Every structure is written in structure tokens, then in C-alpha cells.
Amino acid sequence: xxxxxxxxxxxxxxxxxxxxxxxxxxxxxxxxxxxxxxxxxxxxxxxxxxxxxxxxxxxxxxxxxxxxxxxxxxxxxxxxxxxxxxxxxxxxxxxxxxxxxxxxxxxxxxxxxxxxxxxxxxxxxxxxxxxxxxxxxxxxxxxxxxxxxxxxxxxxxxxxxxxxxxxxxxxxxxxxxxxxxxxxxxxxxxxxxxxxxxxxxxxxxxxxxxxxxxxxxxxxxxxxxxxxxxxxxxxxxxxxxxxxxxxxxxxxxxxxxxxxxxxxxxxxxxxxxxxxxxxxxxxxxxxxxxxxxxxxxxxxxxxxxxxxxxxxxxxxxxxxxxxxxxxxxxxxxxxxxxxxxxxxxxxxxxxxxxxxxxxxxxxxxxxxxxxxxxxxxxxxxxxxxxxxxxxxxxxxxxxxxxxxxxxxxxxxxxxxxxxxxxxxxxxxxxxxxxxxxxxxxxxxxxxxxxxxxxxxxxxxxxxxxxxxxxxxxxxxxxxxxxxxxxxx
Amino acid sequence: xxxxxxxxxxxxxxxxxxxxxxxxxxxxxxxxxxxxxxxxxxxxxxxxxxxxxxxxxxxxxxxxxxxxxxxxxxxxxxxxxxxxxxxxxxxxxxxxxxxxxxxxxxxxxxxxxxxxxxxxxxxxxxxxxxxxxxxxxxxxxxxxxxxxxxxxxxxxxxxxxxxxxxxxxxxxxxxxxxxxxxxxxxxxxxxxxxxxxxxxxxxxxxxxxxxxxxxxxxxxxxxxxxxxxxxxxxxxxxxxxxxxxxxxxxxxxxxxxxxxxxxxxxxxxxxxxxxxxxxxxxxxxxxxxxxxxxxxxxxxxxxxxxxxxxxxxxxxxxxxxxxxxxxxxxxxxxxxxxxxxxxxxxxxxxxxxxxxxxxxxxxxxxxxxxxxxxxxxxxxxxxxxxxxxxxxxxxxxxxxxxxxxxxxxxxxxxxxxxxxxxxxxxxxxxxxxxxxxxxxxxxxxxxxxxxxxxxxxxxxxxxxxxxxxxxxxxxxxxxxxxxxxxxx
Numbered sequence: 016x017x018x019x020x021x022x023x024x025x026x027x028x029x030x031x032x033x034x035x036x037x038x039x040x041x042x043x044x045x046x047x048x049x050x051x052x053x054x055x056x057x058x059x060x061x062x063x064x065x066x067x068x069x070x071x072x073x074x075x076x077x078x079x080x081x082x083x084x085x086x087x088x089x090x091x092x093x094x095x096x097x098x099x100x101x102x103x104x105x106x107x108x109x110x111x112x113x114x115x116x117x118x119x120x121x122x123x124x125x126x127x128x129x130x131x132x133x134x135x136x137x138x139x140x141x142x143x144x145x146x147x148x149x150x151x152x153x154x155x156x157x158x159x160x161x162x163x164x165x166x167x168x169x170x171x172x173x174x175x176x177x178x179x180x181x182x183x184x185x186x187x188x189x190x191x192x193x194x195x196x197x198x199x200x201x202x203x204x205x206x207x208x209x210x211x212x213x214x215x216x217x218x219x220x221x222x223x224x225x226x227x228x229x230x231x232x233x234x235x236x237x238x239x240x241x242x243x244x245x246x247x248x249x250x251x252x253x254x255x256x257x258x259x260x261x262x263x264x265x266x267x268x269x270x271x272x273x274x275x276x277x278x279x280x281x282x283x284x285x286x287x288x289x290x291x292x293x294x295x296x297x298x299x300x301x302x303x304x305x306x307x308x309x310x311x312x313x314x315x316x317x318x319x320x321x322x323x324x325x326x327x328x329x330x331x332x333x334x335x336x337x338x339x340x341x342x343x344x345x346x347x348x349x350x351x352x353x354x355x356x357x358x359x360x361x362x363x364x365x366x367x368x369x370x371x372x373x374x375x376x377x378x379x380x381x382x383x384x385x386x387x388x389x390x391x392x393x394x395x396x397x398x399x400x401x402x403x404x405x406x407x408x409x410x411x412x413x414x415x416x417x418x419x420x421x422x423x424x425x426x427x428x429x430x431x432x433x434x435x436x437x438x439x440x441x442x443x444x445x446x447x448x449x450x451x452x453x454x455x456x457x458x459x460x461x462x463x464x465x466x467x468x469x470x471x472x473x474x475x476x477x478x479x480x481x482x483x484x485x486x487x488x489x490x491x492x493x494x495x496x497x498x499x500x501x502x503x
Numbered sequence: 504x505x506x507x508x509x510x511x512x513x514x515x516x517x518x519x520x521x522x523x524x525x526x527x528x529x530x531x532x533x534x535x536x537x538x539x540x541x542x543x544x545x546x547x548x549x550x551x552x553x554x555x556x557x558x559x560x561x562x563x564x565x566x567x568x569x570x571x572x573x574x575x576x577x578x579x580x581x582x583x584x585x586x587x588x589x590x591x592x593x594x595x596x597x598x599x600x601x602x603x604x605x606x607x608x609x610x611x612x613x614x615x616x617x618x619x620x621x622x623x624x625x626x627x628x629x630x631x632x633x634x635x636x637x638x639x640x641x642x643x644x645x646x647x648x649x650x651x652x653x654x655x656x657x658x659x660x661x662x663x664x665x666x667x668x669x670x671x672x673x674x675x676x677x678x679x680x681x682x683x684x685x686x687x688x689x690x691x692x693x694x695x696x697x698x699x700x701x702x703x704x705x706x707x708x709x710x711x712x713x714x715x716x717x718x719x720x721x722x723x724x725x726x727x728x729x730x731x732x733x734x735x736x737x738x739x740x741x742x743x744x745x746x747x748x749x750x751x752x753x754x755x756x757x758x759x760x761x762x763x764x765x766x767x768x769x770x771x772x773x774x775x776x777x778x779x780x781x782x783x784x785x786x787x788x789x790x791x792x793x794x795x796x797x798x799x800x801x802x803x804x805x806x807x808x809x810x811x812x813x814x815x816x817x818x819x820x821x822x823x824x825x826x827x828x829x830x831x832x833x834x835x836x837x838x839x840x841x842x843x844x845x846x847x848x849x850x851x852x853x854x855x856x857x858x859x860x861x862x863x864x865x866x867x868x869x870x871x872x873x874x875x876x877x878x879x880x881x882x883x884x885x886x887x888x889x890x891x892x893x894x895x896x897x898x899x900x901x902x903x904x905x906x907x908x909x910x911x912x913x914x915x916x917x918x919x920x921x922x923x924x925x926x927x928x929x930x931x932x933x934x935x936x937x938x939x940x941x942x943x944x945x946x947x948x949x950x951x952x953x954x955x956x957x958x959x960x961x962x963x964x965x966x967x968x969x970x971x972x973x974x975x976x977x978x979x980x981x982x983x984x985x986x987x988x989x990x991x
Contacts, residue, residue, distance in 0.1 A: 123594050
């Protein structure tokens with residue numbers, strides 16, 4: 016297999032597309048803007064999903080499932096929400112096809128027009144709050160801590176696999192609470208879970224912060240975000256958690272009777288991460304040879320390659336190592352293909368990002384050892400057969416730590432602080448990355464900087480947002496020190 | 504909580520709806536024919552999904568994800584397929600809404616009309632085979648053993664929660680093979696997996712058989728089915744596995760070069776089970792007090808209820824039992840609510856189908872024992888505290904076995920064999936259930952019997968389909984002995 020991956024330095028965007036395509040993560044489809052998630056890409060998403068689902072359940076959330084269709088009128092109920100989501104969406108208008116009387120094929124049966132059009136959900140606040148109205152009467156029904164794993168559709172004009180697609184897979188949590196305080200704490204809790212997941216499992220360090228008003232979710236009073244830095248020094252918004260106040264409760268008239276039998280509107284949050292995370296994972300760790308996967312999310316953690324090809328003696332040892340590693344909860348594949356050369360296989364597993372490769376040849380067996388290669392640094396070691404399983408288990412932990420440390424170092428290197436607009440522009444163009452700068456807190460300055468430089472305020476960080484000077488553009492007193500970057 | 508479940512004898516259909524609603528399995532939604540799957544219903548589906556997914560992966564299948572939309576023209580490619588699925592489907596015609604210039608709300612933006620309409624997938628053979636065309640060139644690319652977990656939409660006119668809904672969740676396997684033999688064996692393998700899952704996990708005995716030509720999946724050369732008998736003596740088609748021959752490969756021009764470099768069309772299967780299984784589970788085991796869940800699929804297997812209310816001594820023992828059971832992989836809930844009465848709680852857990860309830864009161868503790876109640880038979884026993892965990896573990900196994908045995912006995916009792924049409928009608932009306940009868944193998948007789956009696960041929964069973972007489976209606980020589988029933 017020829018790898019033919021464009022190098023990152025040559026064309027980062029093409030490098031990304033090459034990795035996605037050649038490592039077998041996703042493929043284009045016949046439907047504009049929709050991708051096919053291939054087995055390797057889907058297996059990574061399944062691992063992400065399993066871990067996140069555990070974290071949600073451990074904090075008291077349960078899963079449910081709501082309809083994919085939203086009656087058109089529901090979108091209009093919350094004024095900002097409709098602005099944000101009605102623009103580009105898939106609209107179902109008919110429910111039947113018929114044979115074309117003039118020829119071959121099928122046409123839409125005009126008599127099957129729906130009374131009210133249905134929107135394929137771009138997000139589910141409206142249909143869910145319309146349902147919560149029936150489920151919530153008293154404080155005893157609260158909190159509702161519900162999540163759903165689902166597909167959603169947003170008719171994006173410019174799409175890229177995983178990062179921005181018309182259809183994507185995600186989870187969306189929708190919670191209902193008796194008090195503002197409790198809803199706020201829920202939004203914070205999920206924000207924290209997202210950050211922990213990104214750092215501890217994806218090995219992708221993130222900055223936790225709040226979005227500015229203009230970048231908030233349509234219908235939210237506050238949006239918390241985790242922001243990661245990709246290798247091309249652009250930011251990726253990786254997960255958001257919204258405090259919705261009483262906006263949707265008011266739009267759908269959802270009230271509860273409190274302990275004194277007084278009626279009040281319910282407080283809400285919503286929060287989501289999507290298959291976009293797979294794109295973030297690729298762009299954080301991978302290199303010019305292919306995918307680099309953190310061990311905690313790699314579908315295959317260890318591959319054993321017989322050299323030059325499988326024979327009985329080698330396979331016996333391979334099976335023994337596999338059994339020992341499986342015992343430790345480590346997933347192992349033995350490559351039993353007799354036709355392909357080891358060099359070809361090595362390149363294939365590098366491309367697919369398998370964290371650890373064990374090579375076993377006859378001479379290794381004579382010396383009672385195996386060769387162990389790690390994907391992240393490409394270092395190889397000869398390791399005694401006895402204890403090889405412990406060595407591999409430790410190595411997986413080390414690789415996981417190395418990846419997150421490497422990403423932290425990269426971020427540190429590409430994080431700057433500036434005091435004036437000239438430096439801002441220069442740093443943005445020469446170095447890129449995250450730029451801390453004082454902001455006067457106005458929509459106008461934010462919009463103007465975006466217009467002039469394409470950089471946006473990624474967030475008002477939870478830590479270190481005390482202003483210490485004037486706004487870099489307007490010269491007005493700073494309200495927050497924020498983080499700017501160009502972003503996906 | 505008032506249970507108010509209609510009894511099965513009074514109105515079976517209403518009983519089913521009551522269970523679904525009151526046990527919290529599902530709820531109606533604002534969208535015609537679509538249901539909301541509530542947390543308990545979804546947790547059951549998650550357990551089914553986890554087990555099936557394991558069985559698929561253990562037999563070499565991998566998961567992937569294909570777009571929800573299918574270009575309209577794709578449906579027409581396979582002649583029978585379009586007949587079967589174009590009739591009632593959700594058609595996306597536009598991709599944007601706009602503010603209504605004449606008033607409030609939003610309307611469809613006429614300028615956003617799609618060049619080609621998109622169908623929300625009713626099943627994915629067409630989009631998947633259009634993709635496989637790019638993935639398959641040579642025998643080395645085969646077999647492809649891919650499954651996806653997804654939502655699908657069929658615009659059904661008459662819907663019932665879980666059993667028949669416009670949108671439902673399912674898995675659909677789509678495999679590609681180099682030989683007819685291999686594809687046929689794949690269809691059989693999955694048929695066997697479905698039957699094993701139904702019997703061993705759902706405790707729902709099924710008959711394995713093949714559908715008649717008129718009941719086959721639209722586009723299949725053979726459809727294998729598993730058929731279960733519900734408590735109202737109607738049959739439920741619970742899962743189908745299709746041998747598709749080369750029909751889709753021909754429709755989408757998918758060929759491979761064999762080892763001699765000769766081109767041939769690829770052989771295919773597809774297979775699926777859906778959230779309909781949740782409905783089948785309810786209708787197989789539940790009673791007039793509520794849900795009865797087989798332990799292997801129950802989200803909560805054991806509930807511990809302090810009597811009359813929790814105190815420190817009781818909770819200490821409860822936590823200890825819980826820890827012991829968790830150790831054995833058994834899921835346990837301790838009801839710590841201090842406000843509700845035990846009687847209320849007992850009724851609630853009966854309604855929700857928790858297989859085993861442990862009651863602990865102060866007098867029990869004095870006697871060093873607990874009270875253990877099983878949901879299936881409602882028997883109670885006083886059990887010594889020491890060894891209570893082993894008792895419960897054994898009891899869960901016993902309940903699982905009892906449920907499947909009870910269902911087998913019920914099916915046996917409601918299975919008949921008839922030799923003439925008068926007896927057929929009489930048995931069908933008086934006793935219902937499965938009726939074995941000789942069939943002449945013609946579409947005409949099959950259709951005529953359906954018209955006269957509403958009974959359909961559920962399958963030509965894999966075992967015992969040798970004819971031993973003439974067709975009950977036509978009097979022509981029997982070709983198969985088949986199984987008739989009224990069905991969902």
C-alpha cells in the first residue's frame with residue numbers, strides 16, 4: 016500500500032484529508048456534505064462514546080431517545096434559537112413517492128404534502144422541552160438528567176470530514192432543574208467532564224472558559240466551552256455546555272409547583288460533543304506517517320507482527336503474549352497474513368495509529384526476546400520475552416502521558432500575550448496559536464477584530480481573565496482578558 | 504401511584520399501551536407516528552444492543568455509519584426495492600427556512616429547493632451498495648462484514664409504540680461476499696444469532712424459518728425470519744436475515760476480480776432487528792401488574808426496599824448486600840426514599856418489572872434474615888442474611904429459565920395442526936396461535952387465505968416443513984407444511 020500522505024508542512028489541510036481517507040477513518044458519500052464513517056473511524060467514536068457514557072451515568076444521567084423530526088413551528092418558539100438554526104436545515108415536506116407517469120423512476124407524490132413541514136433536528140431543545148412539559152408538574156419530578164446519543168443535520172455550506180459535516184453524530188444532554196443554582200452547577204459539572212475526557216482520554220489539553228455573548232448557543236444565557244489547539248495553530252471548539260436559564264421553559268410553558276405549591280418556570284441546561292472530536296484527535300497527535308492514537312481510545316492497542324511471516328513457533332509465542340495482554344484488558348491483534356511483507360505491514364499499522372507494535376522473528380525467539388516499537392516516538396527496543404507484557408502495559412501508560420505532555424508543550428509554545436493590536440496581528444500571522452489580550456467587552460470590538468484578522472474570541476477563560484490593561488483595538492478599559500485565535 | 508392497568512383479558516391492546524405508558528417505557532410525541540423512548544425503555548434497548556453488538560463482533564463484524572439521506576434516484580435502481588420502500592417515506596425537498604414576510608414564524612425558503620430530493624432512509628441497502636462500489640475491487644477486499652446502529656423512517660399509517668413506529672432504532676448488517684455459498688451461510692449465521700439472542704436473553708422462544716416469496720424483503724432472494732408468539736396468540740416477526748443474491752450488486756454495478764482476475768458481481772446479505780424487540784419483550788412476559796423483565800436484560804436486576812423506611816442499621820445491611828451482588832455483576836438499586844410507603848414502592852417496582860425485590864425490616868435483622876420476592880411468580884421467601892447473595896444470584900438464573908419455559912409452554916399450548924380449511928378457521932378463531940398446515944406453494948392460495956381469515960404464512964419452518972397432505976384451501980398437493988397465524 017502506498018501511503019502518499021501530503022506532509023503537514025506542505026499542506027496541512029490536504030494532510031488532514033489524506034489521513035482521514037488513507038487511514039480509513041471516513042469516506043465521502045453520494046449525499047452532499049455527508050460522510051461515511053468507516054470501521055476504524057467508527058471504532059474510535061465508539062470508544063469515545065463508551066467512556067463519555069460512563070462519565071454521564073456516574074454523575075446520575077440516563078439516556079433516552081426523542082424523535083428525529085421537529086415540527087417547523089417549534090423552532091419559532093424561542094426567538095434566538097430560530098435565528099440560529101432555521102437558516103440551514105433539511106426540510107421534510109412530503110411523505111410519499113409515486114411512479115413517474117411520464118417515464119422511469121419515481122417522483123414526489125404531490126398529494127402527500129404535509130400539513131406542517133418537519134425539520135430534521137439540528138439540535139433537540141424544542142422537541143424535548145415540548146415533551147418535558149408533560150413530564151414536569153412538581154418539584155418531585157426534578158431534576159431531569161437526560162442525555163441522548165443521536166444524529167443531527169445542519170445544512171453546512173462548506174464541510175470537512177468530522178470537523179463540519181451536514182449530518183453528524185453526537186450526544187446532547189438536556190436537563191431540567193428547580194433552581195437557577197442547580198442548573199448552573201450542572202452546566203459547570205458537564206464542562207468539567209468534557210475537559211477531563213479531552214485531557215485524560217484524548218490526551219488533548221483544553222482551555223476551559225465561557226463564550227462571549229455573540230458566540231453563545233442560540234437560546235443560551237451562558238455557554239461554557241473547551242478549546243483545543245491543533246497542530247496548524249488553529250483552535251478547535253471541542254465541546255460546549257449551556258446554561259439555558261428559563262428560556263426554553265418559557266417558550267414551551269414548562270412550570271413546576273415548588274414545595275410551597277408556588278408555580279415557577281423550570282431552569283435548564285443542554286450540552287454536547289460530537290464526532291468532531293475524532294477530527295480533533297487526528298489533528299492533535301497525528302504525523303506525516305499517519306494516525307497517532309492515544310492508547311486509551313485506540314481500537315487496537317497492540318499489534319503483533321511475525322517476521323518475516325507467521326510460523327507455528329512464532330504464533331505460539333504471539334498467542335501467549337496476546338493472552339497475557341488481554342488479561343490486563345489490553346486489545347491485541349496478531350497479523351497472520353502470510354502474503355504481505357513486514358515492511359508493508361509496519362507502514363499500514365503506523366498509518367492506522369496502533370500505539371504499540373511487537374515484532375517477533377525466529378532470531379528474537381532464539382534470544383528469548385521481542386522487538387517493541389512505539390508509534391508516538393517511533394523508538395524501538397528489544398525486550399526480554401519474560402515480562403514483555405508488563406513492559407507493554409507500562410509503555411501504553413507512558414505513550415498516553417507523552418502524547419498529552421507533547422500537546423501541552425506545543426500549546427505552551429504557541430500561546431502568547433499581547434498588549435497592542437500591532438503585536439496582535441504580527442503574532443497571529445507569524446506564530447498563530449492562542450493569544451491572550453485585553454478586551455473591552457463590546458460586541459463591536461469583537462466583530463471588528465474578526466473582520467480585520469479572522470481571529471475570534473475563543474473564550475473568556477475560567478482562570479486568568481482579570482484584565483490588566485486596555486482593549487488592544489479600541490483602547491477602552493479592558494473588561495476581561497480573553498483568548499483569541501483563528502479557529503475551525 | 505395508581506397503577507390502573509387494563510387487564511389483558513379485558514383489552515389486550517389497551518393493556519399493552521398502559522404498560523408502555525405507565526411503566527415509563529415510551530411516550531407519544533408531537534410528531535405523528537414517532538415515539539419518545541423514555542429512560543427505562545431506552546435502558547432495555549441499550550442492554551439488547553450491547554449483547555447483540557458483542558455477538559456480531561464475536562463473529563467478525565465491525566460497525567460503521569452511513570448517511571441518513573438517500574438520493575431519490577437510488578431507490579429506483581433495484582426494481583422490487585423501490586416498490587417496497589418508495590411508497591411511504593419522508594422526503595426532504597428544501598434546505599432552508601426564512602422569516603415569513605407576511606407575519607410571524609418561519610416558512611420554507613422556495614429558493615432552497617434541492618435539485619434531487621433526499622429520502623430519509625427506510626433501510627440502507629442502496630446508499631451502502633453505492634458506497635461498496637468504491638470499496639470493492641478484488642477478492643482481497645471481501646468479505647465486508649459491516650453493521651450499523653441507526654434510526655430509520657417509514658411513514659406508517661397505523662402506529663403502535665415499539666411495534667410499529669414511523670421512526671425506529673435498529674441495526675442493519677450489510678455484508679458482501681465473493682461466493683453465493685458464503686453469503687448464504689452468512690444469512691444463516693445471523694438467523695441463528697437472532698434466534699439465540701431471542702431465546703437466551705429475551706427468554707422469548709422463536710420459530711426459525713424462511714418467508715414465502717410474497718413476504719420476502721423487497722430485493723431479497725430469500726428471507727429468514729424468527730417468529731415469536733405473543734400472549735394474545737398473535738405472531739410477532741422479531742428479526743429477519745436476507746440473502747440478497749447479486750441483486751444490489753447488479754443494481755449498483757459492484758463487481759470484483761477473483762483470483763483468476765475474472766470479474767463477477769458480488770454476493771450480499773442484509774439483516775436487522777429493531778426497537779420492535781422491546782415491544783415483543785413486553786408482550787411475551789408482562790402481566791396485569793406491569794412489566795416482567797428477564798434478568799439478563801433488566802436494567803435494574805435487584806431492588807432493596809427498607810421496611811417501613813430506611814434507617815442506619817437497615818442501610819448498612821443493604822449496602823453490604825449490594826456490594827456482594829455488584830461483585831457478582833448484578834445491578835442493584837437501594838430505595839432510600841423516606842416519604843413513600845413500602846406498599847407503594849412494591850407496586851412501583853412490580854410495574855417496572857424489577858426481577859427480584861429484597862425487603863429488609865428491623866425484625867428481619869433481628870432474625871438475621873431478609874425477605875426476597877421474585878417478580879415472575881410473585882413468591883416470597885425468608886432467606887438467611889448469610890448466603891443471601893448466592894440465593895439471589897441463583898434466583899436470577901431460575902427466573903430467566905422460568906420465563907423462557909413458561910413462554911415455551913404457552914406456545915406449545917397454542918400450536919395446532921389442521922388438515923382442512925374448516926378446522927383451520929375454527930382453530931384460528933377459538934384458540935389462535937400457530938397453526939401448521941399444508942400449503943400448495945402458490946401466491947394465490949396464500950393471498951386467498953389472508954383475505955378470508957387475516958392469517959398469514961409466518962414462515963416455512965426450517966424443521967418439520969415436509970408436506971403430508973393437500974393444501975387446506977385449494978386441495979392441491981402440499982408443497983410445504985407451513986405455519987399460519989394472525990400477526991402484528
